[in-house]
Amino acid sequence: MNDGPVQVRGELLMLRKVGAYHHATLVAPGIAERTRPGQFVALAVGGPSSALSLRRAFSIYKVSPQGVYGGTVEIVFAVTGAGTAWLAAQHPHTALDVVGPLGRPFTLPRASASATLVGGGYGSAPLFGLAETLRGRGCRVDFVLGAAAQDRIFGALDARRIASTVAVTTDDGSLGTKGWVTDVLPDVMSRAGTEVVYACGPMAMLRAVSAVAAAHGVPAQCAVEESMACGIGVCMTCVLPVVGDDGVTRMVRSCVEGPVFLGDRVRWDDVGTVPPDTFGAPAANVATGASGATGATGATGGRR
């Protein structure tokens, strides 16, 4: 059997509110047994006659291959637009078309390494499956969870159960330390003797976490979130500039070559642009005397 993604006609089994987020359990047979930590699913939203024609990507929080209902997949999501609002309004047994598991998972360290897991907002969701796997390999696990406010810290109890230590930060100080994850991360890393950092959350957080990890001389595996139209590698919308093994920057698809990247390979400051030294960038075309039809307008990018 191949271990690539499958498309499954599943259904919503359970939906409950957790702080500012929604926790959904989906019946989606065939996905659980293929899933590895860090992968995601892409859901069709809005029902059959919907005006929403693109899939929505969600990190996989938990899977269980054999349940009473067949395999289930759990996700945690925030309502940010029409698609997530639709999902949050559905009732159990709503049919859901699920594609997954998608993307490259987190790479596991050697057994018994000390791993520090950093989650921003719902970005903590994919870290719990990872933590279980790491513990199974005899790794030390420490968590740092950060968010704007208490109701956006997801999974603090889960984290306490699994991890040696859990540090929480909130922007408004409503839970844990007031500040950012990177305010406490260096201390956590020194205490834990961190040998690898795993992170998932907003781009700005990933960039900052990568910098802290680099300063400690340890690798950071970051799960990014780029706007995606297909999630399966056919549309080229989800790209970001990443440096390859050969030292060359390419615009790579975060849905199939990611979402997990090594923090020191992503050109965080250039996300939203095509750096001039990128493979195939307009400047390179000019240098080789090729077409002037660059397709790039020098526009500002206008990223959120």
Add this chain to the structure above:
Amino acid sequence: MTRFSVRTIPAPAMRDEPRYDLTTRLGALELPNPVLTASGCAAAGRELDQFFDVSALGAVVTKSILLDPRSGRPTPRMAETASGMLNSIGLQGPGIDAFLEHDLPWLHGKGARAVVSIAGGSVDEYAELAGRLRGAPGLSALEVNISCPNVADRGLVFACDPRAAASVISAVRARSAPDVPVLAKLSPDVTDIVAIARACVEAGADGLSMINTLLGMAIDTDTLRPHLGGVTGGLSGPAVKPVAVRCIWQVHAALPEVPIVGMGGVRTGLDALEMILAGASAVAVGTATFGDPSAPVRVLTELRHALVDRGLPTVADAVGYAHRPVAPP
């Protein structure tokens, strides 16, 4: 779990299913069925093959390829719109060398029919691409993307000017093997699509693909700035289907002998049928694939049922049917 197997035709007469014949022709090329992928919406087939056997489709139309590798436009590259999307990819791709080394051989090995889409910034580039592809194993047809709104060649969009369009097509036709059909892919962003279609056919196009995306734009009301990194982008998806049906109708009425590959918002078998009734000999599925990776093969199955249900057991019976006068009661 959906793993589709699609019966290809002609199928033997069966008790519960009447005879049908989905074969169709694009010039010298015969296809086992009329459903294709749309360029830029299926890469070179590999990713979709995880969901269904791409050789079950009439053909795989590959992402427009350029001579050189191209990094494309800055992100965000897409914005979802009501029943559609805007994209501003900027023809990111590996260039013709890598395509010939990795992508075309894979499609050939799969037994899939490959319609290779080419794009360039000058007539010479198109001609050189056609030359490079000449004789390549697995090449079933060329689709010449003269209408991509993302490529700003000093303001020139070939597809908006009959003479520029014709010069590209005649250069490509001259460099291609005679038995490989050359399809001109047209932009709907023109005043008179029939004039462009006619110019392409007179320049040697064996068929026409229509429509490419419509130039559009969205502004993010939170940032108060253009949503797309590339500012403008191409509109596709169900929202553009009526424009596509109109273009196909007008061109088929004017040039009834010229095969048309219809595309623009096809999501269901009935959408595909609508394009065939307007005059398309084949139909390509694009944006719908992003929402449903098995869309092309699902559309094929639905189209087969739709044809049979309407007493149209062959595709040929249905092409341009809507143009026929209604029989008096």
